Amino acid sequence: GVKGCSTRQFQRRMSRPGKLHAKQTHDVLLDAIGYQTVPRMVDPSRMVKSLDQLYASAAAVNAVVLDHLKRWALKSRGMFPCDSGSGDGRVVYRYWKDVEGSPSERLVRWSCLKKHSRAMEKMTRSLSDDPSRLLDLCRHAIVLDSPHDVAVCLGQVAIDQEVRIERIKNRMSLTYDSGVTAGYRDLSINFRLITPATLALGVEVHVCELQLVLLRFAEVRSNEGHKRYISWRNLRGV
Template sequence: GIAMGAVSCVVHAAWTFLDGMRALPIETFVTGLTLTLMGACTFFEGHNGPTELVLFWTYALSENISWAIVCNYFWHTPAERESPAGLMGLFLICMFTTLRLKAVWSSNKLLRQDQMRYDAMWERMWGSDDSRAHLVELDRVVCSQALPTDSVTRQYNRLRLGTPTSSPNPSEARLESQQDNGSAPVHPLFVDLGLQTVPLAKDRASHIASCNQLYCQGAISSLLLMERIREWSAAANGMLPVAFQGSSEYRYARWNDIRHDEAARRTVRWTKMKRHDRCIQKLLRSYNNDPSFLLDISRGTIAFDSLADLTLCLETIIADDCVVLERIKNRMSPTYPSHQTAGYRDVCINLRIVSPQAQAFGAELHVCELQLVHIDFAK
């Protein structure tokens, strides 16, 4: 609506100028230009950073300055008349900026104590020669994978057979040969509709745009991820959260100590899928309503009481043929800016389960999140 108003002002200014008027076109044109800045704010809704505040500030200042120039041109004094829209905009942006600064200050105050504790843990950890050696080894293992750390990772749909923009794919070639032999494992209806897809192949031109699809794939991936977490925890002495009987509190127990106890296995508190309301918050605040950026709907955590076991678990995951790593964020690196997470540190892995079960259910492209965390930070 604001953008349409800006266009209307510019058109009106051009029309009245062609009719021979001079004062009204200038005033209307200036109003249209400032309204353009206000309309631009709506295009940045949901993005990170104070972009909207900057545009709002620009609008408020531009409206008042441009009106002062118009007043000086016609009445030879910039303060002859005030701009109601400019004054109201200046009042609102001052109020919004004050509220934002107050919210940021309150948040930093709440996190300051936690950050001090986390930083103290890290200093003790880095101060030990043995721990420092394991941290260096962990960083080496992460770097050896040559995976992106800050690049954008997204959720993709499967590639359709015969997509002209796709590069040749061995899986696609194999399925096409099966189709020619009459043994393609798909219903003939999908062949007629051209809806055959290639397992394990991403269509990078087709991002997932449905939260329902993400949650459907996430539900399958969560079950498969639990199975992999059990295997990785057993191989690297991993610890999982276990609930106290009759209490909402929990402690961490080694999976190897409880894996053969049916009653103890039932007390494991597996990480739940991300709640719908939290996903909507992230979509609105950070991802500009694009579900393909949601990478932690299916998630899990493994804790360790030694850095050697944490590194061993990472190496076990890397060697697992049932998963494909998409990205590793090594927050245990000495070069990591810990203030970004209020001092908290872990190894955050984005991965895909590509086992035959995942491919059979169409969930092998769903990106999950796994956190490998030292027990001191987990508590």
């Protein structure tokens, strides 16, 4: 990643037009003020200041990232949460290899963007009112059976030519203090997607989050355990 940029969202880098940037996107407004956007580049001096802008970027990336999630899950025995189909709202976890292309695929509960209320709460409580530090508006999870499967999935993300990993938080490490997260552990990857679609939309520098979660933790998190965690988090003010 770019030095000093791994924990922040940045607008596309702005540069005065010149011979070094022959292939630049055309923007009438930016041309009028003497600037053009340079795809793939990030500029630490131009951080995102608008939460609305961040959400617009997150929505665009979210439309692209699902194909990658499915591919990574398929190669690592990954699971996604699904409606049980019993009408009681219960969540079950199913291997993507068993769900893909079947009638059960419509039961998958894909993650939505982070709720506005929680984004505002996190920004004011923990991020000094700085929206550029919100790295999980577009966030998803792949659930796995074992640490070995977690390692395989991480490897699939790492070798994906359209992915740029910016940061990894390994809460499964023996050195990690799980008391900070009430005993919860996962492996969290912050990454950017650089694809023809994200380049065309101008969101190739938006940072997303992928959580690799062991099944036992996912089962606790999806039931009453998550409600208790939210209450505990609110008491801590984070």
